[in-house]
Amino acid sequence: MAIREVVSVPHPVLSRQALEVNFFDEELAKLVGDMCDTMVVSPGCVGLAAVQIGVPLAIFVADVAGHKKTRSYNGLIVAINPVITAKSKPIKVREGCMSVADFTGAIERFSNVTLRAQNCNGEIFEIETDGFEAQAIQHEVDHLNGMVFLDRIMSPDNLYPRKRYL
Helix, strand or coil, rough: CCCCCCCCCCHHHHHHHEECCCCCCCHHHHHHHHHHHHHHHHHCEEEEEEECCCCEEEEEEECCCCCCCCCCCCCEEEEEEEEEEEECCEEEEEEEEECEEEEEEEEECCEEEEEEECCCCEEEEEEEEHHHHHHHHHHHHHCCCCCHHHHHHCCHHHHHEEECCC
């Protein structure tokens, strides 16, 4: 597996709808492995969408293990062609992003979500989650829909300089 370069705003792949995945083979497994490796070596990173490494496919990986805000934990999530099928009340949260290096922002996310997706074998699965894991999933699904968290900021007052991870 390999560490991939993470693209930053305003890279055009970040503002386009990701393409549906219709192959479930060794090439896909290698891409998912590269995404996991890239996520793990990136400080503070709990999720990564394929578009963030310049690949316009509907895939994300997420793992919120050990994060102080974690309530629900479904392990390493590999989601291919993901869709959020249910959501609850909106809450205000603070987010950052590997593709937006200098800022974090206060935005609205849903406190609970249900995700339906395919795994690396093409099998459909569904998970229900809440709290920080739900937030991470929504963030990654936004990437696959051509959005970054900056697109959800309602006011410049909700944008903050990012603290650096050392």
